[in-house]
Amino acid sequence: MTAxxxxxxxxxxxxxxxxPATLSAAASAVVAAPGFLPRGLGRSYGDASLPAPGTxxxxxxxxxxxxxxxxxxxxxxxxxxxxLHAILEAVVPRGFFLPVTPxxxxxxxxxxxxxxxxGKNHHxxxxxxxxxxxxxxxxxxxxxxxxxxxxxxxxxxxxxGYGLTGLITRVRLRLKPIASPRLRTLTLRARxxxxxxxxxxxxxxxxxxxxxxxDTLATGKALGRGLLLLGRHAEAGDPAPGSPNEASPKxxxxxxxxxxxxxxxxxxxxxFNAAYYHLPRPAGERTAGLGGYFYPLDRIGNWNRMYGPAxxxxxQCVLPDQAGARAPAERxxxxxxxxLAANGMGSFLAVLKRCGEDTxxxxxxxxGYTLALDVPNRGTETLRxxxxxxxIVLDFGGRVYLTKDARLxxxxxxxMYPEWKAWMETVTRYNPQGAGRSRMSERLGLWDA
Amino acid sequence: xxxxxxxVIFGATSGIARAVSRELAKRGDVLVLVGRDEAALRAEAADxxxxxxxxxxxFVWDLLERELHGRRFADLIAGEAPFGxxxxxxxxxxxxxxxxxxxxxxxxxxxNFDVNLTEPVVVLNLFAGYFRAQGSxxxxxxxxxxxxxxxxxxxxxxxxxxxxxxxxxxxxxxLHGTGVLVQTVKPGPTRTPxxxxxxxxxxxVAAPETIARAVVRGLxxxxxxxxxxxxxxxxxxxxRLLPESLARKVPG
Numbered sequence: 001m002t003a004x005x006x007x008x009x010x011x012x013x014x015x016x017x018x019x020p021a022t023l024s025a026a027a028s029a030v031v032a033a034p035g036f037l038p039r040g041l042g043r044s045y046g047d048a049s050l051p052a053p054g055t056x057x058x059x060x061x062x063x064x065x066x067x068x069x070x071x072x073x074x075x076x077x078x079x080x081x082x083x084l085h086a087i088l089e090a091v092v093p094r095g096f097f098l099p100v101t102p103x104x105x106x107x108x109x110x111x112x113x114x115x116x117x118x119g120k121n122h123h124x125x126x127x128x129x130x131x132x133x134x135x136x137x138x139x140x141x142x143x144x145x146x147x148x149x150x151x152x153x154x155x156x157x158x159x160x161g162y163g164l165t166g167l168i169t170r171v172r173l174r175l176k177p178i179a180s181p182r183l184r185t186l187t188l189r190a191r192x193x194x195x196x197x198x199x200x201x202x203x204x205x206x207x208x209x210x211x212x213x214x215d216t217l218a219t220g221k222a223l224g225r226g227l228l229l230l231g232r233h234a235e236a237g238d239p240a241p242g243s244p245n246e247a248s249p250k251x252x253x254x255x256x257x258x259x260x261x262x263x264x265x266x267x268x269x270x271x272f273n274a275a276y277y278h279l280p281r282p283a284g285e286r287t288a289g290l291g292g293y294f295y296p297l298d299r300i301g302n303w304n305r306m307y308g309p310a311x312x313x314x315x316q317c318v319l320p321d322q323a324g325a326r327a328p329a330e331r332x333x334x335x336x337x338x339x340l341a342a343n344g345m346g347s348f349l350a351v352l353k354r355c356g357e358d359t360x361x362x363x364x365x366x367x368g369y370t371l372a373l374d375v376p377n378r379g380t381e382t383l384r385x386x387x388x389x390x391x392i393v394l395d396f397g398g399r400v401y402l403t404k405d406a407r408l409x410x411x412x413x414x415x416m417y418p419e420w421k422a423w424m425e426t427v428t429r430y431n432p433q434g435a436g437r438s439r440m441s442e443r444l445g446l447w448d449a
Numbered sequence: 450x451x452x453x454x455x456x457v458i459f460g461a462t463s464g465i466a467r468a469v470s471r472e473l474a475k476r477g478d479v480l481v482l483v484g485r486d487e488a489a490l491r492a493e494a495a496d497x498x499x500x501x502x503x504x505x506x507x508f509v510w511d512l513l514e515r516e517l518h519g520r521r522f523a524d525l526i527a528g529e530a531p532f533g534x535x536x537x538x539x540x541x542x543x544x545x546x547x548x549x550x551x552x553x554x555x556x557x558x559x560x561n562f563d564v565n566l567t568e569p570v571v572v573l574n575l576f577a578g579y580f581r582a583q584g585s586x587x588x589x590x591x592x593x594x595x596x597x598x599x600x601x602x603x604x605x606x607x608x609x610x611x612x613x614x615x616x617x618x619x620x621x622x623x624l625h626g627t628g629v630l631v632q633t634v635k636p637g638p639t640r641t642p643x644x645x646x647x648x649x650x651x652x653x654v655a656a657p658e659t660i661a662r663a664v665v666r667g668l669x670x671x672x673x674x675x676x677x678x679x680x681x682x683x684x685x686x687x688x689r690l691l692p693e694s695l696a697r698k699v700p701g
Contacts, residue, residue, distance in 0.1 A: 021642035061640070066495070066499035068499050
């Protein structure tokens with residue numbers, strides 16, 4: 001038995017499992033003896049990768065082979081457990097980048113697909129679903145290849161399907177050609193929320209990537225003040241950088257053990273946020289490495305230990321632009337921020353991004369904004385506050401991202417994701433016994449469909 | 450260390466060998482992947498090709514087909530001849546029965562000594578002769594910290610690795626001055642499919658990539674004994690000093 005948790009270190013479960021050495025061993029385990037939940041690097045925050053009682057985990061650690069790479073077309077085929085880090089190491093020197101990347105390199109390819117990850121370019125490029133050209137999935141009903149054209153039902157239920165159809169064994173991914181391993185970045189300060197929205201609207205058309213960091217403790221006229229971090233891939237002729245252009249920055253330091261709760265006192269948070277906001281920023285565009293822009297937190301090993309032994313929740317919601325309403329996404333963001341500020345629910349990392357539309361069976365991203373924040377786990381008080389936040393998100397037609405979630409109540413989930421029944425009908429076509437249940441799937445009552 | 454010449458990887462589908470192969474291919478070495486299962490070897494070769502744009506060759510050689518070692522060796526050398534001289538061998542074939550399995554099964558005990566000690570010595574002798582004649586090359590062989598002291602929890606596995614370490618020390622002495630490097634690699638517990646049954650403290654379990662970097666650094670610096678991670682040199686140094694009456698009480 002092993003103690004397992006997601007990146008939020010909450011909840012913790014004990015489970016037994018296997019770590020097959022080869023794809024064929026992994027596939028036959030799932031097909032012959034269903035009852036395994038796939039688990040990659042454990043970077044989803046909540047309980048999506050945690051086995052429910054009676055379920056064992058199937059670790060993809062040793063399924064880490066590249067299968068083929070076509071350097072002309074930029075198409076990579078790889079096994080489930082290959083990390084984005086390994087992909088970047090191999091393809092950046094050859095002029096390719098991930099078409100979509102989350103904020104860490106330490107996720108597996110199959111995990112990225114199962115979470116249908118999005119990045120700082122979602123409003124232009126969409127989620128990873130658009131670049132996955134084929135999958136092989138070991139389901140309890142057998143081993144299948146699928147793609148947008150072949151078995152599209154299995155494809156659309158497996159991408160963003162949280163491992164419930166079975167184990168994704170192989171992934172074929174179309175990469176993005178880049179002319180330079182560098183970025184051109186621009187940081188803009190916004191003194192309040194309306195200025196931040198205006199800056200998004202004016203400036204991010206010229207940049208493929210955009211993300212805003214928000215000081216969630218600012219109130220009044222400063223509510224929603226923050227920094228807009230824009231980026232685009234450099235052209236071959238752009239000036240050379242002053243700093244090394246590593247796709248994989250070195251870890252600067254690691255948090256060696258759970259930090260005492262004292263570090264998370266409101267004054268410390270206030271100090272951090274004010275300092276981060278006011279820190280002098282270079283004016284104008286500068287050249288930067290890929291790693292510093294896309295994976296800043298990868299420089300701090302085990303940063304999740306900062307939140308102490310009780311762990312934390314990450315709350316990520318999308319606030320969509322609804323037809324007919326005037327800027328509802330912006331009003332939704334404002335309502336969330338007002339709630340956070342009024343309740344002193346500051347976060348070191350509150351992040352605002354623009355969103356396009358997902359097309360999988362259980363889509364998270366909707367055109368609008370997505371807001372993500374870390375919330376230290378202080379027990380029932382925290383849960384109660386987050387449920388209040390859920391109600392605001394629901395009022396604005398939004399939804400909470402399950403990859404980050406450890407606590408969404410079942411009824412709220414069903415209102416946020418009306419597609420869930422149709423999705424689970426497809427899941428149970430390939431997994432008729434409901435084998436390999438995650439703790440999340442039971443918490444959300446998915447098998448009651 | 451001479452960088453030219455292909456490197457032969459025995460046990461190329463094992464966890465540590467795979468990490469070593471990647472580390473070597475990353476710096477530009479051409480590899481000959483040796484093992485029993487051709488399809489599995491081809492999957493590793495495909496991985497290296499896709500990752501680093503490096504072609505490697507595969508060669509099927511089963512250590513338990515002991516009457517075929519001479520022929521396999523000759524075939525491998527002949528097959529490699531068009532590509533130039535061999536640069537070295539990294540030898541990682543091995544099995545790790547649990548102590549309970551070894552005690553209950555004579556077959557498991559014999560397999561342990563055959564695969565971890567007897568056949569490696571026979572095969573490495575062939576390559577030692579080749580490199581001695583060539584006047585260059587290396588033999589980097591995976592032993593284990595388990596061979597440094599006899600312990601209740603892994604006495605069978607540990608004894609085979611102790612024998613292997615002792616033989617390598619002797620081989621090093623006999624090849625002294627010939628230009629051939631004999632390197633004994635002693636990893637601690639490592640996260641590989643081989644150690645799935647390991648029950649000790651998780652902090653002592655290293656990633657195979659850590660071992661691989663230590664091996665390649667050791668080759669570049671001509672180190673004769675590589676503990677990986679390096680703190681095992683210190684730990685085992687202390688444990689070796691303990692009298693048996695105390696060593697018995699060290700957990701693990």
